[in-house]
Amino acid sequence: MDDQKWMARAMELARCAAEVGEVPVGAVIVSDEGELLGEAHNSPISSNDATAHAEVLAVRAACERVNNYRLPNATLYVTLEPCSMCAGALVHSRVGRVVIAAKEPRAGAAGSVINIVQHNQLNHRCEVEFGLMADVSAALLKAFFKARRKKSKNSINVNKPDVSAVSVSGSAE
Ligand SMILES: [Zn+2]
Numbered sequence: 001m002d003d004q005k006w007m008a009r010a011m012e013l014a015r016c017a018a019e020v021g022e023v024p025v026g027a028v029i030v031s032d033e034g035e036l037l038g039e040a041h042n043s044p045i046s047s048n049d050a051t052a053h054a055e056v057l058a059v060r061a062a063c064e065r066v067n068n069y070r071l072p073n074a075t076l077y078v079t080l081e082p083c084s085m086c087a088g089a090l091v092h093s094r095v096g097r098v099v100i101a102a103k104e105p106r107a108g109a110a111g112s113v114i115n116i117v118q119h120n121q122l123n124h125r126c127e128v129e130f131g132l133m134a135d136v137s138a139a140l141l142k143a144f145f146k147a148r149r150k151k152s153k154n155s156i157n158v159n160k161p162d163v164s165a166v167s168v169s170g171s172a173e
Contacts, residue, residue, distance in 0.1 A: 002030070002034055003077070003099055003132055004132065004133075006028050006030050006036075006075070006077040006099075007028075007077045007079070007099060007101060007132045007133045008133070009026075009028050009036075009039065009077070010026040010027055010028045010039070010077045010078060010079050010101070011026060011079055011101070011133060011136055011137065011140070012026065013026025013027070013028070013039060013040065013041040013054065013079075014026035014041060014042075014054075014079045014080075014137065014140055015140065016041050017041035017042045017043065017054070018140065018143075018144045020043075020046060021045060021046070022041065022042045022043050022044070022045055022046060023042050023141070023144065024041075024042070024079070024137075024140045024141055024144050025041065025042040025053065025054045025078065025079050025080045026039070026040070026041045026042075026054055026078070026079050027039065027040055027041075027054035027055045027057070027058040027076060027077065027078040027079070028058065028076070028077045028078075029058045029059065029061070029062040029071065029074050029075070029076050029077075029095070030074060030075050030077070031066075031073065031074055032073035032074070032075075032096070037061070037062035037065045037066060037071070037074060038057075038058045038059065038060070038061030038062030038063075038064075038065055039058055039061065040054045040055075040057030040058040040061060041054050041057075042054045043057070051085065053082075053083065053085065053086050054078065054079075054086075055076065055078055055082050055086035055089060055090065056085065056086055056089050058076065059071070059076075059089050059090070059093045059095070062074060062093075063093060069093070070093055070094045071093045071094060071095050071096075072094045072095075072096055073096050074095050074096060074097075075095070075096065075097040075098070075099060076090060076095050076097070076098050076099070077099045077132075078098070078099070078100055078101070079100075079101045079102065079133070079137040079140070080100070080101065080102050080104050080137060080141065081100050081102065081103050081104035081107075081108035081109070081110050081111075081112055081130075082098070082100070082104075082108070082109055082110055082117070083104070083107050083108070083109055084107070084109040084114060084116055086109070087109035087110060087116035087117045088109075088116055090117055090126055091116060091117060091119075091122055091123075091124045091126070094124050095126055096126065096127060097126060097127040097128075097129070098110060098117055098126045098127065098128050098129070099129045099132055100128065100129065100130050100131075100132075101130075101131070101132055101133045101134045101136065101137035101138075102134045102137040102138045102141065103130060103134070110128050110130075111128070111130075
């Protein structure tokens with residue numbers, strides 16, 4: 001199966017995000033014929049755009065590529081369970097299948113906190129698979145947050161409370 005290959009590509013993108021200080025999440029969209037339609041990594045901080053999550057950027061790129069606002073037979077590979085915004089974008093774009101590496105217990109919208117991609121009352125439901133390369137993604141996220149905590153601890157004034165640690169542990173995205 002090509003699932004492994006595409007998830008590995010999403011993982012590479014996640015690493016690229018970490019290198020520029022973004023939370024390491026990568027997403028790849030592939031057509032049912034195995035053609036790469038769009039890919040992206042998380043970049044809300046560098047682009048000053050709260051909506052610049054990997055999945056949303058990948059959906060935009062794929063839609064542009066196929067010149068259509070819908071991607072009915074496409075598969076999205078993502079290294080971390082989508083948030084509610086991204087899950088909404090997947091429903092709107094009619095993505096057929098969503099392959100997710102790691103679960104996001106605090107904000108996941110593919111079943112962990114809420115299930116937007118398979119909601120009974122919405123007009124589209126995606127096929128969802130979890131767990132492919134989940135350990136790799138989890139290790140990447142863990143290392144990223146550990147390094148960021150260390151960095152903020154070193155740079156923080158000792159007289160000030162360490163508020164950064166609170167936001168760091170708040171959400172992965
Ligand atoms: Zn998101």
